[in-house]
Amino acid sequence: MKQRNKELLNTIKDKFNLSISFIKAKKNVKLPPIIKMDYEIFTIKIEFIDFVLISPKHQESESIKRINMIQEKYNLPLLYLSKNIVLPLQQQFLKSHISFISEQMIYLYPLLLLKKNRGELIEKRKSIPISMQPLILYILYNAKYHEYFDIETFQSELNYSTPSLYRHVKDLEDLSLINVKKDGRTKLFQLNKKISFRDMIKLLRSPVKETIFIKDEDFQHINKNNTYCLAGKSALHQYNLAVSEQCYAVFYKDTKGTAWDKLNYSSRYYEEYDEIQKWYYDPKSIIKIMKDLDAYDQNNVDPISLYLSLRDSGDDIRVGDAIEMLFENIERIYGWQTI
Numbered sequence: 001m002k003q004r005n006k007e008l009l010n011t012i013k014d015k016f017n018l019s020i021s022f023i024k025a026k027k028n029v030k031l032p033p034i035i036k037m038d039y040e041i042f043t044i045k046i047e048f049i050d051f052v053l054i055s056p057k058h059q060e061s062e063s064i065k066r067i068n069m070i071q072e073k074y075n076l077p078l079l080y081l082s083k084n085i086v087l088p089l090q091q092q093f094l095k096s097h098i099s100f101i102s103e104q105m106i107y108l109y110p111l112l113l114l115k116k117n118r119g120e121l122i123e124k125r126k127s128i129p130i131s132m133q134p135l136i137l138y139i140l141y142n143a144k145y146h147e148y149f150d151i152e153t154f155q156s157e158l159n160y161s162t163p164s165l166y167r168h169v170k171d172l173e174d175l176s177l178i179n180v181k182k183d184g185r186t187k188l189f190q191l192n193k194k195i196s197f198r199d200m201i202k203l204l205r206s207p208v209k210e211t212i213f214i215k216d217e218d219f220q221h222i223n224k225n226n227t228y229c230l231a232g233k234s235a236l237h238q239y240n241l242a243v244s245e246q247c248y249a250v251f252y253k254d255t256k257g258t259a260w261d262k263l264n265y266s267s268r269y270y271e272e273y274d275e276i277q278k279w280y281y282d283p284k285s286i287i288k289i290m291k292d293l294d295a296y297d298q299n300n301v302d303p304i305s306l307y308l309s310l311r312d313s314g315d316d317i318r319v320g321d322a323i324e325m326l327f328e329n330i331e332r333i334y335g336w337q338t339i
Contacts, residue, residue, distance in 0.1 A: 005040075005055050005083075008102070009081060012106060012108065020045070020046050022044050022045075023045050031073060035069065037057070038057055038058065038066070039056055040055045041054050043076070044079065046108070049077065051076060051099065052076045052078050053079045053081060054067065054070055054079070054081070055081040064092050067080065067098070078099065079099045080100040081101050082100070084104070085100055128175065130205050131280075134285065134286060135165075136177070136200075136204065138157060139189075140191070140334055141302070141304075142289070145291050145292075147190065148181070148190050149189045150187065151169070158285075159282075172189075176195075178191055197334070197336050198335075201304070206309050207279040207281060208278070211275060212276050212278065213265065213266040213267070213268060213269055214263050214264065214266075214276055215266075216246065217272075218263045219276065222260070227284070228284075229283045229284060229300055229301045230301065231247050231248055231249035231301045232245070232277060232309060232310065233247055233319065234247040234300075235300040236306065236322050238297070239322035239325045246275065247274065247276075247277065248274060249301045249309075250278055250283075251278075251279055252278035252280065283301045283305065286305060287301070304330055306326065307327050307330060310326075
């Protein structure tokens with residue numbers, strides 16, 4: 001291996017304290033001669049994950065087609081090592097979760113995501129605690145109106161106690177989901193847009209704590225003041241007119257009253273029953289923190305929470321298509337682009 005490539009590889013060993021060892025290939029892989037001429041190929045273990053490590057012998061060797069061919073032959077995650085990687089190739093690597101190390105950036109999936117300016121790495125998290133989600137939703141919905149946020153803004157808009165708000169902000173900073181800068185004595189917070197919008201959404205959880213079914217006449221009686229939002233497939237109706245089941249979202253704490261104890265429940269859906277989703281957070285409160293409501297039906301739950309609640313419900317093709325349309329609409333309005 002060339003000296004410059006060893007130095008690149010040592011950056012993750014020395015700076016980020018990850019164990020690295022070269023290992024013997026588990027099988028004799030037959031590759032076309034052109035690939036052997038253009039690439040150095042090794043098998044390597046980083047921490048507990050085996051990678052096939054490839055490095056181009058010439059800059060002209062960069063070909064995503066050949067890279068994919070190597071990965072298929074080895075059936076291992078791929079780690080691409082090069083001093084400089086052209087932007088289009090970086091974009092394809094990020095999209096395909098192909099790890100790479102260059103002088104400009106480190107992307108080591110699934111161990112690490114992206115190198116920040118100060119040389120640290122953003123850890124990849126499976127999800128963030130559901131208690132923090134309203135805070136993240138507030139920032140997502142209002143980032144195009146405010147470049148930075150402060151504690152006073154959060155306190156005026158969100159129903160958090162001061163200690164829990166400070167704790168959540170600190171946790172989000174530790175998770176590298178928000179950046180912090182100081183303006184005198186005031187701390188200002190900004191969404192970390194070096195994480196792609198899609199990866200940020202992957203970290204969020206479904207707001208649904210529990211689903212129950214209640215006779216429609218009973219629910220209409222308890223909901224006579226229209227205090228609950230349409231959710232699920234009812235809110236998805238604008239993206240798929242064939243969906244018609246009645247579904248509502250309620251804050252789970254609002255279902256602890258004696259009136260709810262007297263309702264007729266079912267464990268499954270019938271025509272005369274409504275689907276009731278008990279949410280971890282108040283769906284109405286999220287609607288209230290959205291600044292841009294002109295083109296949005298406020299009888300529905302907010303679009304990001306709606307997507308999160310339906311994300312794994314695309315078993316029906318029509319519903320799956322509608323969920324995809326919903327996400328494309330969310331990404332168009334609230335998303336951002338990364339490298």
